[in-house]
Amino acid sequence: MNVRRIAICLGGALALAVCGVTMAQSSASVKKSTKAAPSAAALSLAPATPEQLEAAARVYVGRSDCEFGQHVTVTPHPDHAGYFTVTLASKTWVVKPVLSSTGALRMEDVRGQALYLQIADKSMLMNTALGYRVADNCVHPKHREAMATHQRESIGIAAN
Structure with a gap:
């Protein structure tokens, strides 16, 4: 047994x-x-349109500090004029800038997974595939300049 x-x-x-x-x-x-999708250099990107190049001129390039100690960095794409890379921690997206009718600048991920939205006094990074904010209240030095200008301008309400 x-x-x-x-x-x-x-x-x-x-x-x-x-x-x-x-x-x-x-x-x-x-x-x-x-494994991650092909690198940004391996993407096949269409040449930028005049509208895209106009929007690209309004992109705040460089580092933006966000809430919770995060930061987003926007850099021009090295091989494709009118495109940018948006980086948060170890994640990078290739984006195409688009002007909206509201004045917001949309930087749309060419793979449809993310959206970096730049408005007058902040930017935010959205995960469009899952529908939530990845980084919010991202402030670039140009945002700070704009906010300082707005604070100096009176809208007719006196502070107590």
């Missing part, structure tokens, strides 16, 4: 080992299939 138990235990151990190897191989193939 002891021999039989030993055989069953060894068989079970062998089965677990085979399952472990199979799971490790499956995990490796999943990791390979979920």
Whole structure:
């Protein structure tokens, strides 16, 4: 009877080992299939339109400090005029600037996953795929200049 138990235990151990190897191989193939999309340099981007170049001239390039100690950096795309890269921590998106009828500047991710919205006194980064803000209250030095100008201008209400 002891021999039989030993055989069953060894068989079970062998089965677990085979399952472990199979799971490790499956995990490796999943990791390979979920790798990040091609790099920004590998993207095929359409030449910028005149409207896009006009919008690009209004983009606040550089670092914007956001709430919760985050910061977003916007840089011109090195290979495609009129496009930019938006970086938050280790994530980078290639974006196309678009002027809206409200005066906001939309920087739309060319893969449709993110949107960096620049308004008069702040910017925010949205995850458009999941529908939430990734970074909010992002303030660039040009935002600070605009806010300082607005604070000096009176709208007719006296402070107490």
